[in-house]
Amino acid sequence: MHLLKDRGHVHPVASEITARAVYEDRRRLLRALAAGAGGAALAAWAGREALAQAAGPGKLPRLAGVRSAVSGAATMEKATSYQDATTYNNFYEFGTDKSDPARHANALKPRPWTVAIEGEVKKPGPIDLDALMKTAAMEERIYRLRCVEGWSMVIPWVGFSLAELIRKVEPTGSAKFVQFVTLADDKQMPGVRSRVLDWPYVEGLRMDEAMHPLTLLSFGMYGELLPNQNGAPVRLVVPWKYGFKSGKSIVRIRFVDKQPATSWEKSIPSEYGFYSNVNPKVDHPRWSQATERRIGEDGLLAKKRDTLMFNGYEQQVGQLYAGMDLKKFY
Numbered sequence: 001m002h003l004l005k006d007r008g009h010v011h012p013v014a015s016e017i018t019a020r021a022v023y024e025d026r027r028r029l030l031r032a033l034a035a036g037a038g039g040a041a042l043a044a045w046a047g048r049e050a051l052a053q054a055a056g057p058g059k060l061p062r063l064a065g066v067r068s069a070v071s072g073a074a075t076m077e078k079a080t081s082y083q084d085a086t087t088y089n090n091f092y093e094f095g096t097d098k099s100d101p102a103r104h105a106n107a108l109k110p111r112p113w114t115v116a117i118e119g120e121v122k123k124p125g126p127i128d129l130d131a132l133m134k135t136a137a138m139e140e141r142i143y144r145l146r147c148v149e150g151w152s153m154v155i156p157w158v159g160f161s162l163a164e165l166i167r168k169v170e171p172t173g174s175a176k177f178v179q180f181v182t183l184a185d186d187k188q189m190p191g192v193r194s195r196v197l198d199w200p201y202v203e204g205l206r207m208d209e210a211m212h213p214l215t216l217l218s219f220g221m222y223g224e225l226l227p228n229q230n231g232a233p234v235r236l237v238v239p240w241k242y243g244f245k246s247g248k249s250i251v252r253i254r255f256v257d258k259q260p261a262t263s264w265e266k267s268i269p270s271e272y273g274f275y276s277n278v279n280p281k282v283d284h285p286r287w288s289q290a291t292e293r294r295i296g297e298d299g300l301l302a303k304k305r306d307t308l309m310f311n312g313y314e315q316q317v318g319q320l321y322a323g324m325d326l327k328k329f330y
């Protein structure tokens with residue numbers, strides 16, 4: 001993340017084809033809401049069993065019967081192009097350059113795959129990926145993801161709230177945090193041979209953050225299975241936190257009683273905290289977090305966008321941090 005400079009990578013202008021229909025639909029809904037016809041519009045929206053329409057290039061299997069989540073209407077922005085979202089990535093297990101994951105992640109075998117449920121739960125044990133995917137109905141949710149380095153994307157993710165899984169495995173009263181452990185296999189992941197981080201990549205959430213409905217356990221994007229470079233076969237998307245909280249290629253979900261170690265905090269504690277909520281008012285020690293560049297839309301000379309508190313999800317998640325000093329708990 002902080003180790004490499006952006007090499008002046010020039011992003012192509014986003015193509016117009018992405019998620020056009022979905023975007024238009026949502027715009028219509030928003031206009032109806034603004035005009036006061038909210039209830040009726042929302043009912044019509046939900047009633048038509050809206051199927052997700054954002055389309056990938058058809059390289060990977062499409063996920064069937066994915067619903068467009070009404071909650072996804074919160075982000076009405078145009079999705080980043082599939083091309084950009086799959087070629088400009090952070091996934092250090094495949095290298096530290098933004099183009100490394102797209103080049104090397106084809107070595108990853110996302111099937112067969114199991115996720116181990118461990119720790120303070122009444123129903124621990126391994127869950128096979130296919131069973132895991134049937135935990136709840138898949139939804140498409142268009143979320144922004146803001147990297148701590150200053151770039152952001154808008155991606156139509158497919159998955160369901162992590163809370164659906166957590167309820168099924170029944171955490172005990174001692175479960176206060178959830179730790180996510182991701183794959184570290186040097187046979188599939190060349191970057192794991194470098195010492196850039198202490199592998200495996202680990203991340204964590206407080207229990208109420210993990211249970212928040214916005215926290216998505218994701219299996220796909222643009223209507224298709226996740227490409228390897230974006231975290232196949234299963235990753236987290238925590239849209240109000242910096243991107244590194246959204247661990248990719250998860251193999252263990254551990255319920256614990258104490259705040260767990262996380263990779264970036266272990267690596268550079270003076271720069272990365274456990275919470276890592278997107279906050280334009282709290283600078284990274286070496287750079288400002290006040291603005292961001294939307295990948296694919298903003299050329300290098302274009303004006304940056306203002307970064308929003310909690311990445312624009314303040315209304316939904318601000319309450320989780322009521323009374324906390326966000327400068328101290330960054």
Ligand SMILES: Nc1nc2c(c(=O)[nH]1)N[C@H]1C(S)=C(S)[C@@H](COP(=O)(O)O)O[C@H]1N2
Nearest residue numbers: 089090091092147182201243244246247248
């Ligand atoms: N296992 C693992 N997960 C990871 C990372 C990583 O290096 N390894 N990088 C994180 C960072 S810094 C970001 S910004 C997001 C990027 O997700 P994307 O490539 O799908 O946009 O993944 C996060 N998840």
Ligand SMILES: [Mo]
Nearest residue numbers: 147148243244
């Ligand atoms: Mo990131």
